[in-house]
Amino acid sequence: MPGKRVAVIGAGVSGLGAIKICLEEGLEPTCFERSNDIGGLWRYEEKVEAGRPSIYKSVTSNALKEMTAFSDYPFPDHFPNYLHNSKxxxxxxxxxxxxxxxxxxQFLSKVCSVRKHSDFSSTGQWDVVVEVEGKQKSFVFDGVMVCTGLYTNPFLPLQNFPGIKRFKGQYMHSGEYKTPEEFRGKKIIVVGIGNSGIDLAIELSHVVAQVFLSTRQVAxxxxxxxxxxxxxxxxLFTRFNSVVNRFYPTFLINKWAVDKLNLQFNHDIYGLLPQHRYVLGFLKHNFASAFWILIKPNIGEFTETLAIFEDGTEEDLDVVIFATGYTFYFPFLGNDSTVLDSQCSMFKFVFPPQQEKPTLAFIGILQPVGPPFPHQNSRKAMFKFGISFLGLNKLPSMSVMMVDYKDEIASEAGVKPNLFSLFLRDPKLFKEVFFGPCTPYQYRLQGPGxxxxxxxxxxxQKKCIIKPLRTRILIRNQPLYSVLFWLKIVCSALLLFVLTLVIIKG
Structure with missing residues (x-):
């Protein structure tokens, strides 16, 4: 039903996309942003503010621009493929x-509470309390989209590191890190081998006396x-490869992947070779600076000046940086157990399965295992959310809810590209959709939006990917592979064939 009001919490990438999708579906969105500007995680600030995501100055996206673009608004083609936060x-x-x-x-608007309306069972509405300039205002919304992100509440597992409280050096979470200059000349250990951990270790390795990278697990x-x-x-991330993965034996795919990865970066030499042969997870990173980084096992305990590792070795340290991730943080939901369970399990990574009405959604919070398409997944989820509001869809039973993600939401929303139809009417487009990178634009070819x-x-899209790489144009007098070149190849092949026949007959 057009005109339903939706509260969008957060004006980051997911929140902005949510506003756009709501408008497309005929809904009336109101976005509440606690700060004075848009951008969320990607807006760099010098100071760390509690409850707000924080990034370091050099942060660059580790996902290709064409894969993370909004589905109806491509990046400018001259932008680099992997973007600095300012870009x-x-x-x-x-x-x-x-x-x-x-x-x-609405900026400088802090959402204080989100609670079920008194007649929620029939209307699915929510009471939302927002604080603006020290005063609280109450609203009633037909739906709520939580777009606050995952990087607002740092996880600092100090209880897992005996002696850390008596360590006389500095220790901090990676969320507090901004630039490497303040650590110049020091001996530092980074705990955690996620993307942030490797990022910081590499950046620090150029200015500090020594960087250690401690990891409990390998990757x-x-x-x-x-x-x-x-x-x-x-x-790698194409529909063709997806089809191959379904029918090709898993152990052969894993063997190919392991051999390929070790060819680029020998995990055994660096002490990072997993015991399992299954490539279930990955870190996408250029680890070229690893020569300046010493990989260490998990830390057993700290003394006043040392880190003692589980293998018995020890190192003198000045600083410990815990790149140990973040935890879910939704203070405005209170302790309402009917909203989220202890595992934060969600249908389609969007809807709390306990909800009798699909009018609360978490956008861009949870991500399925595998190659990351966070913004694409968020947009597909928004399609589903809008359709639910319009009464065209209902949540299935609990027994059906935990299913594979992939293209399901797109199919239900009617936005998954019809490959057979494309093959018949536009073979060129089919070729790019099937064999090319699975970019978000594919979900704008048909259906809603x-x-x-x-x-x-x-x-x-391939031209847009190549353009920022081709900053130096080569001028050739003739094509790299001329007609003469191919003529020589054909003649050589014919000569080899004739000689083979002569040898066989002789």
Whole structure:
């Protein structure tokens, strides 16, 4: 039913996309942003503020721009393939301006509580209390979309590191880190081998006396640059590869992946070789600076000046940086056990399964295991959310809820591309959709929110990927592989064939 009111909490990437999808579905979104600006995680600030995501100055996206673009608004083609946070913010501001989203955002508005309305069982409505300039205001919304992100509440497991409280050096969470300059000349250990842990270790290795990287678990390291110097995302994350993965034996796929990864980066030499042969998870990173980083096992305990590792070795340290991730943090929901369970399990990574009405959604909070398409997944979830509000869909029973993610939401929302139809009417587009990178534009070819520019964006996406790489144009007098070259190849093959026949007959 058009005109239903939706509260969007947070004006980061997910929140802005949520506003846009609500407008497409005929809903009336009001976005509450506690700070004075858009951007969420990607907006760099010098100071760390409690309850707000924080990034370091050099943060660069580890996902290809074409894979993380809004599905109806491509990045400018001259932007680098992997973007510094300032470039991401530039793109976000362009998106907001283009679609006139700012008028739907209320800044300096802190959401204090979200509770079920008195007649929730029949209406699915929510009571939302917001604090503005020290005063609280109450609203009633037909739905709530939580878009606060995952990086607001640092996880600092000090109880797992005996003696850390008596350590006389500095210890901190990676969320407090901004630049390497304040650590110049010091001996530092980074705890955790996630993307942030490796990022910080590499950056610090250029200015400090020594960097250690402590890891309890091991991991497979994937380079961002794949064969022929192309971004990994464009080569691996295609619909064709998805089909191959379904029918090809898993152990052969894993063997290929392990051999490929060890060819680029020998995990055994660096002490990172997992005991299992299954490639279930990965870190996408350029680990070229590992020569300046010493990999260490898990820390057993701390003394006043030392870290003593589980293998018995010890190191003198000045600083400990815990790159140990974040925990879910939704203070406005209180202790309402009917909203989230202890595992924060969610249907389609979006809806709390306990809800009798699908009017509360978490956008961009949980992500399925595997190659990351966080913003694409969020957008598909928003399609589902909008359709639920319009009464075109109901949640299935609990027994059906925990199913594979992939293209399911897109199929239910009617936005998954019809490959057979594309093959018949536009073979060129089919080829790019099936064999090319699975970019978000594919979900704008048909169905709700169909975008006229989707076809053009898909057909030109490879040019957009190559353009920032081709900063030096080579001028040749003739093609690299001329007609003469191929003529020589054919003649050589014929000569080899004739000689083979002569040898056989002789």
């Amino acid at each position: 991401v913010m530039e793109y976000i501001r362009m998106y907001v301006k283009h679609f006139h989203l700012k008028k739907h955002i 497979w390291i994937w380079n961002q640059v794949w064969d022929n110097g192309m971004p990994m995302d464009t080569v 169909k975008w006229a520019g989707a076809q053009g964006a898909i057909l030109t």
